[in-house]
Amino acid sequence: MTIVTEQLDAALFRRTLGHYPTGVVVVAAMVDGRPEGLAVNSFTSVSLDPPLVAFCAAATSSTWPRLRRADGFAITMLGAAQQDACRTFAGKGADRFGTVPWSLSPGGHPVLDGALAWLDAVPHSMQEAGDHELVLARVTALGAEPDGHPLVFFRGAFSALARPEAAARATGSGAAGSPRGLDAESPFFSVLEAKLNPTAP
Numbered sequence: 001m002t003i004v005t006e007q008l009d010a011a012l013f014r015r016t017l018g019h020y021p022t023g024v025v026v027v028a029a030m031v032d033g034r035p036e037g038l039a040v041n042s043f044t045s046v047s048l049d050p051p052l053v054a055f056c057a058a059a060t061s062s063t064w065p066r067l068r069r070a071d072g073f074a075i076t077m078l079g080a081a082q083q084d085a086c087r088t089f090a091g092k093g094a095d096r097f098g099t100v101p102w103s104l105s106p107g108g109h110p111v112l113d114g115a116l117a118w119l120d121a122v123p124h125s126m127q128e129a130g131d132h133e134l135v136l137a138r139v140t141a142l143g144a145e146p147d148g149h150p151l152v153f154f155r156g157a158f159s160a161l162a163r164p165e166a167a168a169r170a171t172g173s174g175a176a177g178s179p180r181g182l183d184a185e186s187p188f189f190s191v192l193e194a195k196l197n198p199t200a201p
């Protein structure tokens with residue numbers, strides 16, 4: 001089905017973009033001595049040199065204006081078992097950090113326990129983008145777990161990411177865990193860590 005129109009229907013636009021699976025992150029900071037955070041699924045890596053990432057915060061968010069005042073924040077990448085944490089941080093009026101275990105990153109920002117990975121970052125630039133604010137942030141520190149699966153959002157619901165061996169069988173791509181055209185030993189995190197810590201073994 002193809003629809004061409006100058007005035008896109010907002011609901012149709014949202015449903016169509018929902019066909020693109022995304023991960024989910026929690027952006028959090030200490031503001032006036034209290035932890036503040038919100039769930040975001042519009043997150044992406046942007047640049048390795050300098051190390052930049054980006055996310056979008058809704059203009060209607062009641063949390064983002066407080067987070068925006070912080071001089072930095074942590075970005076927690078949620079794992080598949082953290083659906084409840086995602087719901088907590090996506091909802092309004094909840095005591096988000098009162099029900100989800102967390103600790104402070106080296107930069108002093110809240111990171112959710114049990115996550116796949118985290119980034120410490122400082123604002124690089126912010127600009128209005130329709131009904132959202134587009135935030136570019138420079139990564140200053142990071143950490144990641146060697147195992148685990150991401151929390152995936154697809155077509156308006158949580159979804160599971162196929163294990164490498166299952167994906168290989170389904171596509172006939174050959175050896176499990178070695179999809180053609182991908183260097184599994186050089187993911188974004190490894191390259192970025194090498195740039196941030198050039199003297200590390």
